[in-house]
Amino acid sequence: MRGYLCFIAIFSLLIEVVLVTKFNWLSLVLSLIFLIRLYFLKKNTLFLTSCMIGLLTIAFFYLYEGANQTFLSGGEKHAQLTVLPDTIRINGDQVQFYGELACDQTKKTEKVMAFYRLKNEAEQRYWLGIVSKLRLVVDGELIVPENNRNLGQFNYRRYLAQEKCHWILRISAQKESRLQQKNIGTISYRKKLFRFIDQRLPTKVASYLKALLFSERTELSEDVVKNLKALGVVHLLSISGVHLQFLLSRVNYFLVRLGFTLETTGYCLIVFVPIYGYFAGWTVSVFRAILMLLISLIAKKLRLKWSSLDSWSIVVLFAIWLNPNSVMTLGFQLSYLLSFVMILLNQNPLKKKQTPIIESIWISLVAMLVSVPVLVCHFNEFSWFSIFANIMLVPLVVHGLIPLLVVLLVGLFLIGHTILYTGFISIVQFFLVTFERLIDEVSFRSFYLIVTGVPSFYLILITFSSLVVFFLAWESRKWTLTTSLLVLSSFLLLSLQPFLQPYGKVVIIDVGQGDSLLIKHPFNKGNYLIDTGGAVHFKQEKWKQKKDSNQKIAEKIVIPTLKAEGVSSLEKVIITHSDMDHMGALIDLAKEIKIKELVFPKGGTAKKAFKEIVHQLVKKEVKVTEALKGDVLFQTKTTYLKVVYPFEKGIGENNDSIVAYGKIGEFHWLFTGDLEKEGEEQLIAMYPSLKVDVLKIGHHGSNTSSHDPFLHQLNPKYGLISCGLNNRFKHPRPEVLQRLEKYKVNIYRTDKSGAIHYQFNKKGKTVGANVFETILK
Template sequence: MKGSWIYFTATALAGILAAFVHFVVFIMVFFFLLLFLCKIKGFSKKNLFIISIIFFFFLIRSELVEKANNTEFAANETNFYILFQKDIKVDGDRLSAVSKELIRKEKIVISYQIKSEKEKKWIVENLKTGIACKVTGTLSEPSTATNVNAFNYKEYLRRNQIFWILKADQVNMSQCTSQKKTPFSFFQYVRENGIQYVQDHFPSESAPLAIALLFGERDYIDTNVLETYEKLGIVHLLAISGLHVGMLAGMIYYLGIRIGITRERMTIGLLLFLPCYALLTGAAPSVIRAVSMMVLFLSLRKWSIHAINTIDIISIVFLVYTFLTPYVIYDVGFQLSFSVSFALILSAPILLKRFHQAIPLLLATSMICQLAAVPIMLYYFYEVSLISIVANAIYIPLFSLIILPAIFLLFLLHLLLGTTIGVLIQPLNLLIMGMNDLARQLSLVPFAMLTFGRPSMFVMFLYLWSIPSFFSLWERIKGAKRFVQALLLPLSIMCIHLLGNALSPYGEITFIDVGQGDSILIKLPFGRGTYLIDTGGTIQFNSEEWKIRKKEFEVGKEVVVPFLKSRGIATIDKLIITHGDADHIGGALSVLKELHVKEIILPKTQEQSELEKELLTMAKKLRIPWDFVSAGDSWKGGETIFHVVSPQAGVEVERNNGSTVLFVKIGGLRWLFTGDLEEEGEKQLINDYDKLKIDVLKAGHHGSKSSTTESFLDQLEPKIAIISAGKNNRYGHPAEEVLTNLNERKIIILRTDQHGAITYFFKGETGTFSAVHP
C-alpha cells in the first residue's frame, strides 16, 4: 500500500463533492477512478473494495454535516449573550468579531458602530478573546453575491457554521465578564498579546511582517505592500506554511541538541509544541497541513515505521482533515496548500535527479509551484504573474535564509533581554524596507500580470487534466527539449483560455451592481471593443478622526475591477464618465490603476467636479488621453456606432443634466444610456431628437422622480427599462411615480437592487437577458 494513499484522497474528495456539489457527476467520477485503478494501476479487488468504502464513508459523513448545518435563531430576536472568540477588529468607529451566542452555542458575526471615542478606547483596551457581554441588536442574513463571479459572503459564512450578522445597537460594557478559558481561548489570548507585544516593541516598518510571520496575521501589513506581493506571486511567503513550520522546528531541534538535550526528548518536545504553535498562529489550513505533516513524520520516525512515505503522510493528513471538517475543501488556502504540496512531493525525485545546481533547482521548484497553483489562482483571482518564477527565486532564499530566522531569533531575544537588543532590529528593518522597495520596482514591470478571467467548468477540467499529465510525461522523459514539449500541454490550455475570452463571438452589456451608483460594461464580440460607462463609487462624508476607517469599502476596487478581471478584461478602450458625481466616478481611480485604459471620455460642460479633476490628474500621470464630448459626436467600434446625444455644447446646465448620454444599436436592440439625466435634460433631448425610438432605456438618476418622465417615455417608447440603484438606499430610489409610469406603459422593469447584475448576452442581432437573481 506504500504510495497508494494518494488514491484514497482522490476517492474521499469525490465523495465529499458528491454530497456538496452534484451527486450523479461525482458518482461517475468515482466509477472512472475505479476503472483507472483496476485497468491501469492494477489494484486488487480488496483494494478496490477499500476505495469504495472510503468513497461512501466520506459521502455519508458530508451528507450528515450538511444536514446538521442549520441555525436555531429566529430573525426577530433582539437580546443576546455574546462570547467574543476571534477576529476582534476595531477600524475607525466599527467593531467586528466572530462570536458565540452562549445560550444557543451558535457562532455569529457581530458588527457594532462605536458611539464615542471613550467607548472605542475601552473596547481596544479591554475587549479580548474570552470576554462575554450582553448585547442588544437585530439579526440580518448575510448578503449573497449580486454580481457574476463575485465572492458569496453568505455561502462562505454558512460553510463556517454562521448564519447571521448581529447588527448591535448596544454593547453593555458594564456587564462584560471574563469567561473560564478553554485551551482554544487561552492560545487565542496569548496570540493577541503576542501581536500587541510586537506592535509595541518592533519598528513600524518591520512589525507588520513580524506579526504575519510569527502569528499568521496579515491585517497589519500595508495594503499596497500586500498588493505588490500578490502581483509578484510571492504573497504566500507572508502566510505561515511548510517553510515556516519546517524552519522553526529545525531551529528548535538543532538548538536543543546543541545544549545537550537528547534527540528522543527533542522529538517529544516538538510533538507537544507544534500543535500549540498551530493554535498560536491562528490555525489556518496551511498551518494545520504543515504542522500535521511534521507531527506525523516525527511520530513515524520515533516509532521506526518506514512503510509510509511522504506522499502517504500528506494523503493521511488530507483524509483526517477533510473527514473532520468537510467544508474546508472550499477554503482557497487549503486548496493552494495541498495542491502545491502534492505537486512538490511528487516532483521532488525528478527535481533532485535532474537539477544539481542551486539556481536551476530553485527556478524549477518555483515553476512547479506556480503551475500547480494556476487553476486555483485563475478561478479565484482571474490572473497570474508572469514574473513570479523569478520573484520566487529571489525572495524564497531571502525569506528562508535571512528574514524568517532573524525574526524568530529577535523576537525570542527581545522577550528575554528586552530593549537592549533594539540595535539588532535596525539592520532587519532596513532589509525589509529594501525588500519592499525592490518588490515595488518589480511590480512595475510592464505586463507583469496576465488576466485570463475565471475559467469555465470545461476549461477548468482541461487544466485539471493537463497539469497532472505534464508531471506524468516529465517523469517518463529526459532532456530539455522533451521537457519543453511536455510543458506545452498546460501552456496550450492557457492559450485556449486566454484567446477564448479575447476572440469570443459573443458580446455582452452588463449593468454591474455597484449599489447606489452606475457602472455599465459594453463588450463587443471578437475583441472589437470594450467600454465602461461609469465606475460606481462610495459617497464619503466628513467625520471625526477617530471614526475614520483604514479599510474603507471602495466600490471600484472591490466590485468593478474584480468583475472586469473575472471576465478576462485587462484593457478598456474607452472609460466613459457620464458626469462628476461620486456614485458615477468614485471608482475610476482604481480602474485606472488596475487596468489599461486607452482613453477617457467626459461630458463637455462648464465646470468640472473635484473628482473629475483628480481623474484627469491621474490620467496625465499615466499618459492616458481624454476627450470632452457633446451631442453630435460619435465613434465606431467594429461595426457598432456610438452616438453622443447629450449634453448640448455651450449650454450651461446643472451637473446631472450635463450627463453624457449615449445612443447605440447593439445585439439587435436600440439602447439609450442616460447617466443622471433629469427632466430638463430629457426635454432637451427629445426636442433635439424628436424621431428617436429605443428598445432599452437605462433609467436616469437611479429611477428618481425627477427623471424618466411621462413625455420622455411616450416619445422614446422603450420596451425595457433598467434601473441601477442600491438596495434599501437612503434616497428611496426608484420612486413610486417612476415605477407607476413604467408599469402603466407595460415596460419591463429590471432593477439591480432586486435582480443584482443584469446582463444582455448577444451574438449578431439576437441576444438574451439574464440576472444574478432572476
C-alpha cells in the same frame, strides 16, 4: 499499506468532491475511473480499505451537514451573545466579529457574524483591548448573508456557510457586557501576543512579523499584497513546510545548545509544533504543514518507516473529515495540490541529477503550471512572471526576512528594552523598506497578469488533463515534444479565451448606490465603461473614518466583474459627471485595469476632487477628452454610441451629465447619467423624434428624473435602474416606478436583481432565452 495510503486519500477526496458539488457528473466519472484503477491494482486489501474509508468519508460528510444547520428563525430580536476575541476587526466606528448567539427557546448556541456601530472613541479603545471572551446582552436584527451580486464577486454567503455561520447580526443596542472568568479556555493568548508586539514594535515591522510568523495578514499594506499577487508569489505570506522547517531547525539548535539530548529535543518539538499552530491561527496551510510535520516527528520517535506522502495522505483525510466544505476553498486546493506535487518531485530520481539552480527553476515552473488552473477558477487571472519571482523572492524571504523576524521576536522577550535591540529594529525596518521598494519596482500589475475571464469548464478540463499527461511523461523519463506542446497549447487557449468569445455584452454592474456600466464587443474588440461607481463621503471625526470605501468598490466589485468578463484593458472610461457615486472608484480602477482614454463632459474638472483624479491619470499617460453633443464614443458595422448631451460646457453637476445614445445588439439605448427634469426637457426639445428601446433610468430612480413628457416621447420597452439595496435616499422613488408602469416599461433593478446582463452577437442579434439576465434570479 504504507506507500499506498495516497490511493485511499485521493479516493476519499474524490468522493468528498462528489458530495460537495452535489453529484456533479465529472466528479462522479473521475471517482468511478479511480475506483476501477484501484480494482485493477489487484490488491484486495487496498481496494476494500479504500471503499471502507470512502464510506466513512460519506458518513462524516452527512454528520457535518446535519450539524451545519441553523436553528434560528431570523425573528430573534433580543439574545445573549458571546464574543470570540480572536475574530474582532475594527474599521473606524464599526466593529465586526464572530459570536455565539444563545437562543432562550432552544437553549442552543449558534455562530453568527456580528456588526456593531461604536458610539465613541472610548468604546473603540475598549473593544481594541478585549483579549477574553465577552458576554453581551444585545438587541438587533438577524439578516441572511447575500450571495454575490455580480459575476466574479466574492460570495459572502458561501464563505460564511463554510465557517458554519448562517446569519449576520446587526446589533442596534448593547445592554449588558461581562468578561468571562479568565481561564485558559477564554483568554486569547494569540491576541495578547499580537497586542504585545504592536506596543513594542513599529507598525510596519509588527505587521510583517505577524504575517510571516503567525499568518495574520490583515495589517499588511494592501499595496504589498497586491504587488505580491501580481508577481504570483502571494503564497510567501502563508506559512508552509519551508517556514516550519526553518523554525524547527532554529528551535532544535537552541535546545541542543542548552544541553538537551536529541531524544528530549524530539519530544520538545512534538509539544512545540501544535502550540505554534495555535499562535499561527490554524489556517488551512498551517494545519496541513504542522500536522504533516507532527506525524513525521511521531513516526520518527516510534521508528516507523513513514514517508512524506503517507503523512500527506493522513492529513488530507483529517482535513476533509473535519470540514468537508474546505475542499472548495482556494487555500485547501493550493496547499494540498502543491504539497502533493512537491512530494512527488522530491521522490523522483531525476532530481538528484539537477544542480540547485536548475532545481529551483524546475520547482518554480511546476508550481506555476499546477496552480494556474486553480487560480484561474478563483480569480479569472494568473501571473506569467511567477517563475522568475519565485526564484528571486523565495530565497530572500525564507533565508533573509524570516530569520531576521525570528531573531527580532526572540530578542523582544530577552533584550527588548536595550539600545542594541532598538538598533536591530532599525536594521529590520530598513530591510523591509528595501524589500517593498524592490517588489514595487518589478511589479507592473497589468503587465504580469493574464486575464482569462470566467474559464470554460471544458478548457479547464483540457488544461488539467494536459498537465497530468505532461507529468506522467516526465516521471517515465519520456520527454516528448508532444506533451510539452500539449501543455503550451492548453495554456495558450486559456490566455486567449477572451478573444475567442463570439458574444458582446452590456452589463449594468451592481455597485450599490451608484452607476457603472460595461459595454463589451464580441471577440474582445473593444471594452467601454460608463462610470465606475463610488461612495459619497461625509465629514467624520478621525476615529470614525473607515478605510477608503471607493477603493473597496473598485477592488471588491468593479475590478473582479471586469476580470470575470475577460477585460484587462478599457478603450474608454466615460464619466458622465463629477459626482463621487459615478467616478469615485476611478483612480483605484486605473491601478489594475489599463485605461486608454478618459472621456467626461466639458467643464467636469470644475469640481476639485475630479480635477485631481484627472491630473493623476494624465501622469499615467491616459488620453483625456472633454465631450459635448456630437462626439462619437465608438462605432462598428453593427453598433455605435454617440454623445447627444450636454450641448455646452458645464460644471460637473447632474444636468451636465453625458447622455449617450446608440444601437447595441437589436436595441437602441439611452444612457442618461444623473440627468434631471431640466436636462430631459432640453434633450427632447433638441431631438423631438427620439425613440429608444432601453433606457437607463436617470439618477438611480430619483423623482428629479424620468418625467412624463420624457418617458412619453422616448417610449422605452425596458428601464434599467442602478441603485443600492435599502439605500438612504429610498431610490427608486414610488412616483418614478408608477410613471414607468404607466408607460408599460419592463423594469430591471440592481437592488432587487443584482447585475443586469444583455448579450448580443457580431451580427447585432440578441443571444439567450431572455433579453436580460440577472445575477440574483
